Amino acid sequence: MNAIQTNQLTRSFGNLKAVDRLTLSVPRGTVFGFLGPNGSGKTTTIRLLLGLLDPDDGQAQVLGYDTREQADEVRARCGALLEHHGLYERLSAAENLDYYGRIWHMSKVERGSRIRELLEPLGLYERREEPIGRWSRGMKQKLAVARTLMHHPELVFLDEPTAGLDPVASAVLREDLAMLAEQEGVTIFLTTHNLAEADKLCNQVAVINHGQLLALGSPADLRSRTSAPRLYVSGQGFTSQMIEGLRANALVNSVRQSNGQVVIDLTDLSRSHEVVTQLVAAGIQIDEVRKEKVDLEDVFLRLVEEERRGEE
Ligand SMILES: Nc1ncnc2c1ncn2[C@@H]1O[C@H](COP(=O)(O)OP(=O)(O)O)[C@@H](O)[C@H]1O
């Protein structure tokens, strides 16, 4: 059974389709990244999946329960960190978690050991008695993540967990999230508009815009799908005859000169050495060869751009 299965899930606000015929499955045990620009429907999707909002059309099953008919079952088995961290600033870290554990009817002993189990790897156990009001945002956010895990949920929703953190605190939180995902073996559904974050943390990624699914796969799948294998070569001795010779190579899609470099689009980046060999054989003195590394950011921008063009 998938942790999440949606079928044509749709929700509008007035004329605006915030989530538009979304069909998606999230296997158990994955760290699933739900990527999209601001306003693309990420938070609305989470609210639909938690049964906090009803769909206009379509269905969703979370942990096998229908989100519309069995929202209580869903919520009992899920943790969620939504836009507000939901912590009490005047309580200590331990009190915050303890309070939450009581809501879930955990025994005192269970709460105590769970607090230690979660705070220790985050480096917060020694500070558990401090009121969190004066903690940094990064520390509070770690605690908020710990809170979502307190009652041993099977699935955790994290809505832009690193939003508003500085780059260092974001990186630390990402490390901790990766570590906790491993420790807890829990399925994580994480929204972000940060591509590097998805690349680092997620084994599956969905890209949405305007509530519609644009792409689904591993970060590597998405990269290879839209990658433009490209070489930038700088050196001495290029002639127009030489450039024509390159164009005749079956591995070469196109060649152009730009800023003193020769830019070569290839059909297969893994065979780029064959092209370099050809250049050397033709007497080019090569200073530098750089392969373009396509990152998820490029893929994402391209997908969004293609969608925009499709609308015109
Ligand atoms: N309660 C609401 N009422 C009206 N419009 C809403 C409401 N919630 C979200 N929207 C709109 O739906 C779209 C998607 O919002 P949201 O799911 O919050 O996007 P994201 O989380 O990707 O930034 C946005 O255009 C937003 O303004």
Ligand SMILES: [Mg+2]
């Ligand atoms: Mg949002």
